Amino acid sequence: MSIGKSQIRVDAPDKVTGRARYTDDLCDKNALVARILHSTIAHGEVKSIDTSEAEKVPGVVKILTCFDVPHFKFGTAGHPWHLDPGHRDVEDRLLLTSRIRFYGDDVAAVIAENDVAAAQAVRAIKVEYEEFPFVLDPQEAMKDGAPQLHEDFPNNILGHTTIYRGDFDEAIKEDGLIKVEGWYESPTVQHCHIEPPISYAYMEAGKVVVVASTQIPHIVRRITAQALGLPWGSVRLVKPYIGGGFGNKQDALYEPLNAWLTTQVGGRMVKLEIPREDTFFATRVRHAIRFHITSYVRPDGSFAAREFEAFSDQGAYASHGHGIAAKGMGAFPQLYPCDNLKCDAYTVFTNKPVAGAMRGYGIPQAMFAGEAHIEDVAKALGKDPLDYRKQFLMPVGYADSFSRNVNYFDSFRQCIDKGMEQFGFREKQKEYAAQTGDIRRGVGLAVFWYNTGVWPISLESSACRIVMNQDGTVQLQMGETEIGQGADTAFAQMTAATLGIPFEHVHVISAQDTDITPFGTGAYASRQTYMGGFAVRQTAEQMKAKILKHAERMTRMPVSNLDIRDGNIVRTTDNAVQMSLGELATNVLYSMEYSEHIAAESTYQINSNAYSFGCSFAEVEVDIPMCKVKLLRLTNVHDCGTLINPALAEAQVHGGMSMAIGYGLSEKCLFDEKTGRQLNDNLLDYKLCTPVDHPDLTALFVENHEPTSAYGTKALGEPPTCSGAPAIRNAILHATGVAINEAPITPHVLFEEFSQAGLLEKTAKSVPAMAGADR
Amino acid sequence: MAPQHKLVSFTLNGKPTQKMIDVRASLSDMLRNDYSMHSVKEGCEVGECGACTVLIDGETFNSCIYLAVWVEGKDVVTTEGLTGEDGTLSDIQQSFVDEFAVQCGYCTPGFIISAEALLRENKRYTRDELRKMMAGNLCRCTGYENIINAVEKTMEERLEAKAKG
Ligand code: FES
Ligand code: FES
Numbered sequence: 001m002s003i004g005k006s007q008i009r010v011d012a013p014d015k016v017t018g019r020a021r022y023t024d025d026l027c028d029k030n031a032l033v034a035r036i037l038h039s040t041i042a043h044g045e046v047k048s049i050d051t052s053e054a055e056k057v058p059g060v061v062k063i064l065t066c067f068d069v070p071h072f073k074f075g076t077a078g079h080p081w082h083l084d085p086g087h088r089d090v091e092d093r094l095l096l097t098s099r100i101r102f103y104g105d106d107v108a109a110v111i112a113e114n115d116v117a118a119a120q121a122v123r124a125i126k127v128e129y130e131e132f133p134f135v136l137d138p139q140e141a142m143k144d145g146a147p148q149l150h151e152d153f154p155n156n157i158l159g160h161t162t163i164y165r166g167d168f169d170e171a172i173k174e175d176g177l178i179k180v181e182g183w184y185e186s187p188t189v190q191h192c193h194i195e196p197p198i199s200y201a202y203m204e205a206g207k208v209v210v211v212a213s214t215q216i217p218h219i220v221r222r223i224t225a226q227a228l229g230l231p232w233g234s235v236r237l238v239k240p241y242i243g244g245g246f247g248n249k250q251d252a253l254y255e256p257l258n259a260w261l262t263t264q265v266g267g268r269m270v271k272l273e274i275p276r277e278d279t280f281f282a283t284r285v286r287h288a289i290r291f292h293i294t295s296y297v298r299p300d301g302s303f304a305a306r307e308f309e310a311f312s313d314q315g316a317y318a319s320h321g322h323g324i325a326a327k328g329m330g331a332f333p334q335l336y337p338c339d340n341l342k343c344d345a346y347t348v349f350t351n352k353p354v355a356g357a358m359r360g361y362g363i364p365q366a367m368f369a370g371e372a373h374i375e376d377v378a379k380a381l382g383k384d385p386l387d388y389r390k391q392f393l394m395p396v397g398y399a400d401s402f403s404r405n406v407n408y409f410d411s412f413r414q415c416i417d418k419g420m421e422q423f424g425f426r427e428k429q430k431e432y433a434a435q436t437g438d439i440r441r442g443v444g445l446a447v448f449w450y451n452t453g454v455w456p457i458s459l460e461s462s463a464c465r466i467v468m469n470q471d472g473t474v475q476l477q478m479g480e481t482e483i484g485q486g487a488d489t490a491f492a493q494m495t496a497a498t499l500g501i502p503f504e505h506v507h508v509i510s511a512q513d514t515d516i517t518p519f520g521t522g523a524y525a526s527r528q529t530y531m532g533g534f535a536v537r538q539t540a541e542q543m544k545a546k547i548l549k550h551a552e553r554m555t556r557m558p559v560s561n562l563d564i565r566d567g568n569i570v571r572t573t574d575n576a577v578q579m580s581l582g583e584l585a586t587n588v589l590y591s592m593e594y595s596e597h598i599a600a601e602s603t604y605q606i607n608s609n610a611y612s613f614g615c616s617f618a619e620v621e622v623d624i625p626m627c628k629v630k631l632l633r634l635t636n637v638h639d640c641g642t643l644i645n646p647a648l649a650e651a652q653v654h655g656g657m658s659m660a661i662g663y664g665l666s667e668k669c670l671f672d673e674k675t676g677r678q679l680n681d682n683l684l685d686y687k688l689c690t691p692v693d694h695p696d697l698t699a700l701f702v703e704n705h706e707p708t709s710a711y712g713t714k715a716l717g718e719p720p721t722c723s724g725a726p727a728i729r730n731a732i733l734h735a736t737g738v739a740i741n742e743a744p745i746t747p748h749v750l751f752e753e754f755s756q757a758g759l760l761e762k763t764a765k766s767v768p769a770m771a772g773a774d775r
Numbered sequence: 776m777a778p779q780h781k782l783v784s785f786t787l788n789g790k791p792t793q794k795m796i797d798v799r800a801s802l803s804d805m806l807r808n809d810y811s812m813h814s815v816k817e818g819c820e821v822g823e824c825g826a827c828t829v830l831i832d833g834e835t836f837n838s839c840i841y842l843a844v845w846v847e848g849k850d851v852v853t854t855e856g857l858t859g860e861d862g863t864l865s866d867i868q869q870s871f872v873d874e875f876a877v878q879c880g881y882c883t884p885g886f887i888i889s890a891e892a893l894l895r896e897n898k899r900y901t902r903d904e905l906r907k908m909m910a911g912n913l914c915r916c917t918g919y920e921n922i923i924n925a926v927e928k929t930m931e932e933r934l935e936a937k938a939k940g
Contacts, residue, residue: 008872015880016868016887017858018814025813058777116799192915194818194826195881243816243881244915276819484879484916651875651921658918683823683913691906691919 002496002503003711006647009489010508011241011482020241023213024273027200031269032061034261035118036254037108037125038282039100042351042676043134043147046098046107046127054110054124059117062265063125065108066096069260074227077320078216078250078357080459080521087458090158090318092150095227095257100129101149101316102351103676104281111261111270134676138311138348139290149316149349156349158314159322163333166340171305172296180377181294184369185742187668188288188313190280191358192688195243197274197283201258203267208259211238215245215483216522217512220252227256228263235259239512245483246659247357248284250524251319280681284356285669287324287347288313291369295377301388305340308332310366312347312355319356322347323457328366331449334400335370336392351676353669357524359656360721363450364663368743371446371726376739385730386425386445390416393447403451403609409704411613411639412447418700419445419637423617432734441632442735443619448722452610452715453527460527460606462535463518466495466543468598470589472567472581473505474543478535479520480528482510485717486648487528491536493644494711498540500564501581518601526612526715529644533710534604543600550588550598551578608708612715614638616660616727622735624759627750629665629732635698636720642705642712649716653699656720662689664725665744785846787812788856796843802836803827805843806853814854814884818913825912828885829853835892835911854884857891867891867929874925878916886912890926897937902927 014020039046051063075089082088096106108125112118135141141149141156149156172179199212208230214220214237221237228235242249258272274283292309312325325345333341378388389412396410420426428443435441453460465477476495482488492506509517520532548559551569555562555578562578563570569578588596619633636653643649666687670679680686699720705712725743733739738757742749754760784793787810796805801820806812806829815838818824822840829838830852857865864872867890877883886909893900893908900908905923914922 006875009875009877011880012872012875012877013864015877015883016854016864016871017862018812018854018884020880021813022816022881024807024817029808192913193879193881194824194913194915195816195879196818242879243818244879246915276821276823484881486878647875651878651917654918654920655878655916656918659915682821683819688913688915689918690910690913691923692903692910694906694919696902697918697920 002493003644004642004646005493006645007489007493007503009486009648010492011488011510022195022241022243023198023200023211026211026240027271028269031200031271032111032113032265033115033118034109034111034258034270034272035122036106036278037110037122038278039103039105039107041100041129041131042103043132044100045130046100047130048128049108050126053126054121057117057121057124059113060110060121061113062111063108063121064096064261064264066098069095070229072227072229074223074256075318076223076252078219078522078524080219081222082458090321092318095260102353104353105316106282109257109261111265134351136350136352136671136673136676138313138350141348141350142346147351149351153349157346158318158349159326159347161322161326161329161345163329163341163343165333168305168307168340168342171340174304176299177296177304178299178380179294179296180373180380182373182376182741184291184293184372186289186365186368187743189286189663189667190669190686191246191248192683193244193246193248196276196279197249197253198272199255199258200269200271201262202269203262207234207236208262209236209238210255210259211240212255213242213249214239214255215249215481215524217481217514218479218519219522220255221514223252224256224259228260237514239481241510242483245523246359247361247524250357250522251284253283276683277681280669280686281353281678284319284358285315285353286358287355287362287365289325289328289365293369293373295373297377297381299381301381301383301391303336303338306338308343310345312345313352314347314349315352315354316349317354319354324362328362331363331366332370335394335447335449336374337394337398352671353678359659360718361525363448363722364660364725367446367448367722368726368729371723372729372739372741375444375730375733386416386420389447403456405451405609405611407611408707411702411704414702415613415615415637415639416447418702419615419617419635422700423635425617428619435735438624439621440624440735441619441621442731442733443617444727444730444734445615445617446723446726446730447615448719450526450612450715450719450722452530452612453525453606455606455609460531461603462520462531462606463601463603464535464539465518465601466539466599468585470582470586472501472585473507474499474501475507475509477509477517478532479512479518480532481512481523483523485523485652486645487523487532489648490529490644491532494533494536495540498537499544501567505567519603526717526719529713530610530709530715531606533713534606535602537710538604539600539602542602543598546598546600547581547584550584554579554584554587610641610706610708610714612638612640612719614719614723616723618724618727618731620728620731620735622732624736624754627747627754629745629750631661631665631695631728633695634661634724635700636724637700637702638716638719639702639704640716640719641709641714642703643701644711644713649701650699652716653720654697656718657697657724658689658694659721660724661694662687663743664728666693666746668744781844783844783847785848786850788852798844800843802829802838802841802843802846806838812853812855816881816884818881825889826882826885828888828912830888830892833892833895835889854887857887866932867894867925870925870929874921874928876917876921876925882912882914886914886922890929894930894933897933899930899934
């Protein structure tokens with residue numbers, strides 16, 4: 001049985017030798033190259049463009065501007081198409097635009113024979129702008145009279161949804177309530193996959209072919225066709241190995257533009273690689289969300305009423321839009337249920353880079369705020385933060401009426417208990433209880449909640465094809481994509497398990513090609529292992545039935561007495577091997593009477609979802625005078641159901657924890673208030689975690705077989721990113737007594753907070769000479 | 776300015792070679808475009824990410840900020856050069872596979888080269904020291920945990936083999 005084993009990744013040998021081909025490795029070295037001219041104003045209108053100097057640059061083939069592009073508006077979010085127009089993504093993009101909405105908007109593109117010429121020509125293009133006032137803060141953007149980004153969205157509000165329950169105003173009148181209130185800020189961060197977005201496009205057989213580093217080939221094909229006004233079948237999208245995505249590549253980024261560019265040079269191959277700097281401001285970022293949370297709590301800790309407001313910074317275009325803030329809000333009443341609720345989430349356009357999907361999709365933001373707040377509630381009540389959570393977290397048996405998800409196993413408390421034990425939380429809590437001194441340590445925890453996939457909001461459907469070779473091995477093709485998480489390996493394990501063949505007998509075709517690959521919506525929402533699992537299981541069962549039918553004829557044993565085990569047809573009455581699958585397949589394929597190329601393909605529509613739960617425990621050391629935090633330990637505990645491949649699951653958790661550490665302590669996109677330009681659009685100034693910024697990471701699991709799932713598994717891709725940052729925040733609170741409500745918790749933030757808390761007085765007094773020298 | 780070319784002679788993965796190279800080309804571009812050394816990845820092209828790390832005369836360099844013409848007479852090793860002629864993985868490549876240190880794989884060849892450089896010193900380093908020595912390479916997928924495990928494992932294996940003589 002291949003499930004539950006730490007099988008070696010099917011793609012690892014190719015990836016450690018350089019044999020694995022990524023987009024740029026496949027592109028013809030003589031392809032034309034394109035570069036984009038980005039706006040140098042945050043808001044306004046392109047009045048005119050002078051390309052005359054740029055045209056003179058040797059090697060320039062063609063220059064195309066915002067005045068040349070076709071006028072098919074399109075949306076970029078990587079969501080399944082919706083038959084109901086009311087449920088479709090906002091279509092607010094053109095391939096290039098004369099109406100500028102952020103510093104870095106796409107104005108023109110140069111196609112040249114080489115990169116140097118393309119870059120020179122971009123610099124030589126002269127653009128005349130009319131500048132408008134701009135706005136960078138979502139709450140400012142909502143005010144009357146603020147600069148407007150899109151005509152159809154008054155006060156720049158892209159989305160506003162609510163959850164109102166019970167009678168909030170009445171409930172807060174109850175006697176003896178304690179009010180705990182806070183504002184919490186989460187930052188704009190970028191995905192920073194190490195392979196920048198890249199594609200190349202050419203025309204062949206009357207089609208536009210785009211080879212792209214994307215998580216969602218079938219969706220990008222559809223969007224590309226829409227943007228160019230082509231029939232969907234006229235676009236072919238190929239996805240080879242990709243160097244990470246984390247949600248950024250769950251958008252149509254520049255594939256539609258790239259596709260159009262090739263059509264403008266007679267179908268010649270054009271490569272469009274997005275430089276690292278541009279990746280920061282011109283692709284997607286995580287929504288920065290500002291939260292305002294108020295809890296009215298009884299002295300026993302129970303909630304009388306709760307209020308939640310979220311202001312989500314969408315940036316300049318809709319992309320994934322309000323879905324992120326809405327998901328964050330959805331978690332709020334489910335985590336700590338309360339009868340009287342008032343929740344409002346706003347998503348607001350600003351003149352900033354476009355926010356889209358990023359690992360966790362609103363939940364890292366909501367958990368930072370929500371789990372910081374719960375810590376503050378426990379503190380206000382004088383209760384232990386761990387016990388308090390265990391008492392009031394989602395109870396076992398809780399069912400959500402919308403997603404129909406059920407907390408079947410009390411996973412939260414199981415995860416907390418397991419983490420507490422292995423981390424030694426209680427011991428450390430006591431040890432650090434009464435510290436003074438400049439260097440202090442603390443421990444903290446935080447929980448998270450996550451869904452698996454997008455049903456019932458959107459379609460969940462997955463298709464699979466299994467084709468048998470003459471030797472009894474099979475090819476496996478999925479519409480779901482390998483983006484580094486190990487999907488290919490997990491699907492191979494499932495196939496082997498259901499079909500009854502050795503893991504090594506499954507050959508995964510990793511690359512997707514929309515002309516060849518069965519349909520799948522792709523890598524997002526932590527959906528693939530769960531959703532793809534249904535398709536694999538159904539298809540493998542169909543395949544098995546076909547094989548056993550042939551076996552029945554060949555052995556004259558009834559199907560009911562036959563099985564496939566370890567690649568052989570076995571008679572179950574005495575476990576006698578009848579023949580190998582290779583013998584069967586060869587015999588069947590070349591038979592003069594009943595030749596068949598044994599294959600199966602099927603689509604599975606999934607009408608379910610599943611809760612994935614877990615928590616993080618952090619231990620920090622805070623140097624108060626230096627305003628520095630050192631993370632000493634981080635442990636995550638997850639219930640993602642049955643583990644298909646424990647070692648891969650663990651690796652996935654490490655990666656998510658790493659992203660959470662950056663989110664909590666160092667990563668933030670900074671913008672110039674005067675121009676709207678991003679200030680740290682490179683990997684030196686944007687503080688991504690390096691190996692030295694991490695302690696050893698511990699990933700633990702509670703394995704409850706998920707009853708709705710084909711293989712007992714559920715979401716794991718994004719969950720590890722969700723609870724690390726608030727656990728660190730709470731550990732800092734434990735160490736210093738200072739509640740920091742802004743991520744990332746950098747020395748700048750700590751200096752302010754520690755100063756206000758009076759922790760730095762001693763230090764400040766000891767350097768009067770320096771303060772004087774300033775004047 | 777018309778491109779100028781220069782004949783560059785050097786050793787690549789143990790074999791002497793020479794080619795006319797655009798004098799403006801980076802070493803990473805030359806290795807990728809002129810020699811199809813696809814293990815040399817580019818994640819930033821300004822010396823920040825380490826995806827393009829190669830060995831030049833035994834030392835690690837970010838090949839994206841090293842001019843191709845500078846390798847004249849030098850010895851260059853890429854990840855392809857660690858794999859045996861028959862395709863056998865080297866010890867550190869095998870450790871990356873066995874320790875699940877590979878996810879998207881884009882940073883992997885660069886990490887393997889940085890690891891190989893420090894492993895050749897045949898010294899024992901603590902995990903913290905290993906972290907420091909690998910800090911020129913960025914990975915967004917693994918949290919570095921399994922990468923450090925893989926390097927540590929191969930380090931111990933090599934030290935043990937050396938001790939046995
Ligand atoms: S590509 Fe050379 S360091 Fe990033
Ligand atoms: S494995 Fe993806 S960046 Fe390291």
